[in-house]
Amino acid sequence: MAGHPAGNMKPSLIEALAQDSGGQSLLSHFTECKYHKRHLLFIPYHKENLIFLVKQGRLRVYLALRGKEISLAILGPGDVYSTHTRAHVEALEDTTILTCPIDTFLIHANQQNTLIAALMGSVGRLMTGAISTIENLYFNCADKRVAVYFYEQAASLGQEVKEGIYVKIGLTVDNIAKIVGSSRQTVSTLLSSMEKAGIIKKLNRGEYIVRDMRELFLLANSCSE
Template sequence: MKTKLSSINLLTELRKPENSAFLAEFTSVNHTKNKLIYSPGHKQDLVFIVKKGRLRLYLAVEDKEFSLAILEPGDIYPTHTRAHVEALEKVTLMVMPTAKLHAYMATHPALSRTIIRILGDLLNQTFSIIDSLVFKDIKQRLADFFIYETRQNGIKDKKGTIVKLDLTTTQLAAIVGASRQTVSTIVSAMLKDGVLEKQHRNKYRIPNIDLFRNYAQI
């Protein structure tokens, strides 16, 4: 399950000399870990860029949550959507009224194209999430998440690849669309069968990626 919104880092574009004055117009806001920052119907029409930290973007339907993406530094998102935005850790956001961003985009086509590409990635990500929820069971979705995080942030050693999730079991369950108990049971089985090894709190080693992937399909 791919979780990152886009491979494009908007901060890199905004730090270019031609955009420096515009970058200075954003307001920097800090939020604490686990805080629900934005919800559907937020009173202000804003856009924000993640400067530091990670957030979870998700939909809530009755008592269920469906994660859409993990927002990381350089990602952009508006506050006026049906999605909730939750801080997974301490975060710093760069915030601006949507109208001001639109006005700047109208006169700066290069930046406009970059933002449109990021939003296109979000649409593609949404369809990927739907496909995963419909066609893959929970064990496969959980394995996909581990594999993705390993490829993005993993550190190889002589015994495999180590990945640090920095997520509680509850947060991990929400990302893969399962209950906390189900995720805990599957992770325990992975540890028992040796395809996953726990190093420290929230830190794991996958000895063999191919074996781990095949295990999820059994």
């Protein structure tokens, strides 16, 4: 199969789906789309949350910000990916993909096996984390990465309370430093200055309130390179 890594004998997703009747019924919910070489298929936060399978051709998945870009993956026949990420997806060659809304996919996959939705959820969280790490390392300056991290945690997992957004980071400063790829000292200094500026407030070990999400966002995006 063209574009597939040599020596990879595992069945591809499309082959696997075609092999049994359950898979065939799942495949019937997918729509075939063709794109020419260099076409930009998806941009970050594409409005539809789709899963797609590559039938033919090759695609490049990449992150782009402030004039820089970095590739995450080159997808070939049989590969699977989703649109609802922070990545751009472009065709490196004339390409055919099969797309399906992720909710439709999970409902129909779930009818056959509850394992699939759970696997996809867990692996999706891992991929999202890895993409955040890459973005942070490549696009953000070391002394602001912790602001980016707090903003993302608050935006995705925070709970609104009277004083702002409560977020349980649940990690030591040392562990936060190792997540954002920065030193303990740098993280500690920025946390103190964010607390002095009234942007965040530390409650207990690993628990914070973000008092001003707008200021935190501006700080996170203030890198000048």
